[in-house]
Amino acid sequence: MKPPPPSAEALSCDVLVVGGGINGAGIARDLAGRGASVVLCEQHDLAQHTSSSSTKLVHGGLRYLEYYEFSLVRKALAEREVLIKSAPHIMWPLRFVMPHDPRANFLRPVWMIRAGLFLYDHLAKREVLPGSRTVDLRSHAAGRPLKPGFTKGFVYSDGWVDDARLVVLNALDARAHGAQVFTRCACTQAERGVNGWRATLRHADGRTQAVQARALVNAAGPWTAQFLRQQAGLQGTKSLRLVKGSHIVVPRMFEHDHAYIFQNPDKRIIFAIPYEDAFTLIGTTDVEHHGAIGQAAIDDGEVRYLCEQASRYFARGVRPADVVWTYSGVRPLLDDESSDASAVTRDYLLDLDLHAAPLLSVWGGKITTFRKLAEEAADLLQAPLGLRQPAWTASALMPGGDIAAWAGPGHEPPGMSAPAAARRAQAARPVAQPDAIPRFDATLARTYPWLPAPLRRRWARSYGTRVALIVPPQADTLAALGPEVAPHLFEVELRYLHDEEWARSADDVLWRRTKLGLHLDAAGRQAVADWWAVHHPAEAAAASAAQRVSSPAPEVPAAPSA
Structure with missing residues (x-):
């Protein structure tokens, strides 16, 4: 033994x-x-x-106003801007469109929407995010994917985050x-x-x-x-009240960069959000969870619900057969004895x-x-x-978040050490610079002109200035990144994620550190698992054993063509 x-x-x-x-x-x-x-x-x-199963939003919670959660909404509204400034590489402003059809009796009345948006604009100070406005969906780009009955829209701001x-x-x-x-x-x-x-x-x-x-x-x-x-x-x-929230991902439903908030006949809301360039993320549900905490998974009824509600709005309906990926998580909500899971604080x-x-x-x-x-x-x-x-x-930046300084005059040279990056991020004060990401990407293009643009942009959005810790010093060709383990995933990135970011399995990389699992086909995902089994066999075995007793691995078909 x-x-x-x-x-x-x-x-x-x-x-x-x-x-x-x-x-x-x-x-x-x-x-x-x-x-x-x-x-x-x-x-x-x-x-x-x-924490990796959210709707990927930093938001005040517009619908919480209906439950008189003014203190929570004010706190969350103020935090949106603090967070977006602290990590502009993984968080950014996002405009939301709420379509309205006066013939639909399940929608909130216009006066209620206007009052809610007025509060949303004024409960906390805004520096980065623009206020709300009304748009004509017959001429606005956000109206084109919708059914023709939706002629008016209300546009407001929140933020997007890569939660994991x-x-x-x-x-x-x-x-x-x-x-x-x-x-x-x-x-x-x-x-x-x-x-x-x-x-x-x-x-x-x-x-x-x-x-x-x-x-x-x-x-x-x-x-x-x-x-x-x-x-x-x-x-x-x-x-705690354990409430399961599930999401579906479908091929891209629209070309513009706004998201949607849809009102449902049951008085709940769902979001439809641009996701990973080629997809649309739709969610979420609110279902009481009574099973094992780590075993949350979407059921057929939730899939149908999300498809049906989104299809009330989109001219091209959403079908269960369109779903390319799903994820579910259990929210630990403070039990306030509400009879409605959606109303729990x-x-x-x-x-x-x-x-x-x-x-x-x-x-x-x-x-x-x-x-x-x-x-x-x-x-x-x-x-x-x-x-x-x-x-x-x-007043501190997150690691990799000092992109405005790095992209400006006198930026840190490639190869900046992790302690130096931490000191710089701590010393820098977050400021609102809406053009920081484009300028940072341009700096990366000048610094690493041999990097393919899709890879460079993904790294900029995922790692910010910590890209300098991924690219080997003096690298000047793709060959310096090591083997291409899967399309657009090189060995140097896998080594970085293992050594610096605690990745211990292929799933850690494909579904949390990145979302490449959504873009790769089964062969590509298996190639990452095989690399892990060769280079870190003990970790791969331990992660596989733990996976069987924790959350199930995502089940996805072959990646659709973008």
Whole structure:
């Protein structure tokens, strides 16, 4: 019988953060930037569950106004601009069109829409995002894909985000400030004492590791209540409502760059959003989830629902046969005893227990407010931990986000080290520069004229200035990037994602660090899996075994032609 692997060296830290979704990564980043020693553990991959299953929006939540969630909407509206400025490579403004047909009795009346948009424009200060306006869909480009009955439209602003990459950027920044980040590492036990916590971590290879922490943050998302009961042996004072949200992806339904918000007869709304150039993303549903937390998957009824609702608006209907990919996630919503899953609050609650060693549990939340949530969490722990450095993330750039400076005069040369990039990002102050991405892309074209334009643009949008960490120094041909493992995916990028961004399997790369899985056919996806099996066989085997007991791998057909 093979002996168990030896235990890893014990760790000592100020804070152990359990959960590598957006809230856990954000809290680890904020605390590390205030001088705390932080250990972050995630049982699977970063953002593997809820945080990579969003509608990819940073938005105030227009429909929450109907539920009088004015405080949440104001907070989220303010955060949109903070986030977009901090990471302009993975977040950018997006204009939404709400079509209106006066003959459709299920639509909100015009006066209600105008009142809601007025509040949306004025509840928080705007610097980047333009205000709302009315358009004539008979002449506006957004009207062409719609049925002819929709003659008037209301246009307003929100933002787009690559949600999984946002989590990775927070983890990168946490590490740059000294945090230790462990993925595929479960916290199997947490014992509370008067002066600290003693926890046990189990790594993917079976090693166990003891951690002594002064405080524990339970940011386990949908597992928050379960972690308290099973791993910490405590009873939570709050409860979660687990609601499944599912999305479908279809070939591109329209050519323009606006998104749509559609009102449904059941008073819910869905979005139709430009996605990955060749596709349209449609979602989401709100369905009570009673199964295993990590096993959320769309059902036939949800597919039909999304297709039917989108087909109320698009002249070319959406059929289940058009769907090329789906994804689902379980939202851990703070239970407010609402009878309607769509009406459950998207706000969050931070529960700090100081009866013994500090325990902070995170209940609820949404991706748009993660930074504010993390800031408030760090504020709560500041006094118990004796931290002296103030809040800092509102005026800091995310890793790779300093594209305006890099594209301007005196930009950093290729090959900038990770610590140097972190220092620059921390020192730079986010500013609104709508043309930063085009200028940055132009700089990359001058710096790497041999890079194919599609690859260069994808790297610019995915990695920002961290492109300099991917391209080998003095590289001047594609051959320097190593073998082309799959179309437009070179070995140098795979090595970067493994060494710098905690990618440990083909799925980590294809569906979270990038969305190349949507563009590649089955042979291309298999080529990435084969590369991983050759270069990191132990990790590939461990990830495959973990996949069978966590979330199912995405099922997609051969990639459609763009």
